[in-house]
Amino acid sequence: MLTQAPKGTRDMLPGDAYLWHDLEDKMRALAALWGYREIRTPVFEHTELFQRGVGDGTDIVTKEMYTFRDKGDRSITLKPEGTAGAVRAFIEGNLANEGLPCKMYYLNAPIFRYERPQAGRLREHHQFGMECFGGKEPTVEAELINLLMTLLREVGLQNLSVHINSIGCPECRPKYHAALREYLGNRIHDMCETCRERFEKNPLRILDCKEEKCKETVKDAPSILDYLCDDCKAHFEKLQALLAAQHIPFTVDPRIVRGLDYYTKTVFEIIMQSGREGLALCGGGRYDGLVAQLGGPDTPAAGFGIGLERILMEIKNAGAEPEAPSISDVYVASLGSEMIAPAFTFTQTLRALGVKADCDLCGRSLKAQFKYADKIGAKYVCILGGDEYARGNAKIRDMCTKEEKEISLEAVGQTLADMLK
Numbered sequence: 001m002l003t004q005a006p007k008g009t010r011d012m013l014p015g016d017a018y019l020w021h022d023l024e025d026k027m028r029a030l031a032a033l034w035g036y037r038e039i040r041t042p043v044f045e046h047t048e049l050f051q052r053g054v055g056d057g058t059d060i061v062t063k064e065m066y067t068f069r070d071k072g073d074r075s076i077t078l079k080p081e082g083t084a085g086a087v088r089a090f091i092e093g094n095l096a097n098e099g100l101p102c103k104m105y106y107l108n109a110p111i112f113r114y115e116r117p118q119a120g121r122l123r124e125h126h127q128f129g130m131e132c133f134g135g136k137e138p139t140v141e142a143e144l145i146n147l148l149m150t151l152l153r154e155v156g157l158q159n160l161s162v163h164i165n166s167i168g169c170p171e172c173r174p175k176y177h178a179a180l181r182e183y184l185g186n187r188i189h190d191m192c193e194t195c196r197e198r199f200e201k202n203p204l205r206i207l208d209c210k211e212e213k214c215k216e217t218v219k220d221a222p223s224i225l226d227y228l229c230d231d232c233k234a235h236f237e238k239l240q241a242l243l244a245a246q247h248i249p250f251t252v253d254p255r256i257v258r259g260l261d262y263y264t265k266t267v268f269e270i271i272m273q274s275g276r277e278g279l280a281l282c283g284g285g286r287y288d289g290l291v292a293q294l295g296g297p298d299t300p301a302a303g304f305g306i307g308l309e310r311i312l313m314e315i316k317n318a319g320a321e322p323e324a325p326s327i328s329d330v331y332v333a334s335l336g337s338e339m340i341a342p343a344f345t346f347t348q349t350l351r352a353l354g355v356k357a358d359c360d361l362c363g364r365s366l367k368a369q370f371k372y373a374d375k376i377g378a379k380y381v382c383i384l385g386g387d388e389y390a391r392g393n394a395k396i397r398d399m400c401t402k403e404e405k406e407i408s409l410e411a412v413g414q415t416l417a418d419m420l421k
């Protein structure tokens with residue numbers, strides 16, 4: 001128990017750090033290119049923010065939040081998603097005054113959901129998310145989807161499909177809800193308990209049920225797309241034209257409804273064709289009403305969130321991991337215990353020259369030091385000691401070709417730095 005991480009959580013071990021860093025570097029570079037700046041919000045917020053923002057009828061709020069009372073008796077919740085916190089910060093920081101659109105991203109944000117852990121579903125995961133405030137045009141969603149597809153292709157993922165839908169707005173959605181309830185009629189009694197609960201509160205979510213019998217029942221249900229008002233319809237058509245013009249293949253999928261209540265008009269998910277059913281790589285959409293609903297100025301907005309663990313899982317499945325960098329490029333071996341201190345000092349010199357270098361900290365034999373140098377991927381071993389050292393020289397061994405040469409102690413640091421350039 002003591003040496004086991006809590007269920008549904010994962011360590012990022014040092015051996016995997018380069019994979020995370022590579023992904024994070026690519027995300028930051030793309031965000032900067034697209035004009036998004038970073039925002040960091042607290043790991044916890046007032047519970048009410050999620051109840052009102054995400055929706056108190058959603059699975060996330062009713063079943064999955066990590067909520068507790070702090071010592072001041074406030075109800076606090078660990079972030080179960082990133083959008084509500086970003087909206088809160090947008091309002092509190094008066095960011096609308098800085099000019100719109102206000103484009104922001106969060107990276108590595110820890111997200112907590114009490115879900116049943118399985119591959120790709122954790123209780124703590126980390127998200128890269130982007131939110132764009134102030135843009136009402138579908139170019140916003142087209143930009144977000146384009147960025148996502150660029151990112152996913154750049155990290156080596158293929159067979160991706162973009163699924164888009166429009167779930168309408170407060171004007172047209174109630175008409176669809178009524179039509180859906182009418183269709184479900186008596187059929188609802190044969191559906192699962194969750195669907196029965198959703199019937200009154202949020203019938204749209206019934207379309208997302210993964211139970212076979214429920215999927216069968218809604219197969220011929222009316223489509224939201226036939227109920228969109230003129231504005232929502234025009235918006236959705238423009239988005240499709242924009243995606244087509246950018247050569248982004250997409251599928252219109254009226255079954256995409258998303259599990260959070262704030263969405264209006266566009267919703268989208270990116271799915272790996274080879275991935276598990278029901279496990280989207282990424283999800284997002286437009287939420288034009290949320291800023292005003294939480295007390296801010298009336299501001300249209302859209303965004304997405306993507307789980308870093310989920311992308312890394314797919315990168316590994318696809319065998320698309322980048323090559324692991326060496327831990328140190330030069331290993332300074334000491335021949336005899338009297339050389340430990342000179343080797344240590346020389347290692348600092350190499351580091352000051354910008355060379356990734358290391359030396360023996362464990363009092364190992366020369367043979368064991370070479371074994372270790374191999375393990376950390378050192379390109380060169382610089383040996384200090386013996387006759388060479390007595391002559392004022394050091395020996396360098398190229399770990400790949402096994403060639404060795406002797407270089408004066410004064411010149412060896414710069415020589416290694418030059419060889420590694």
Ligand code: HAM
Pocket residue numbers: 080081082083113115120121122123124125126127129130131259260280281282283284285302303304305306307308309310
């Ligand atoms: P979401 O679809 O709930 O949307 O989550 C976004 C992404 O986070 C998922 O597609 C998946 O990659 C990852 N994810 C979600 N739950 C888990 C989990 N239990 N374990 C591992 N990864 C997970 C949102 O959170 C919205 N805030 C997205 C958004 C931003 N919409 C507009 N702006």
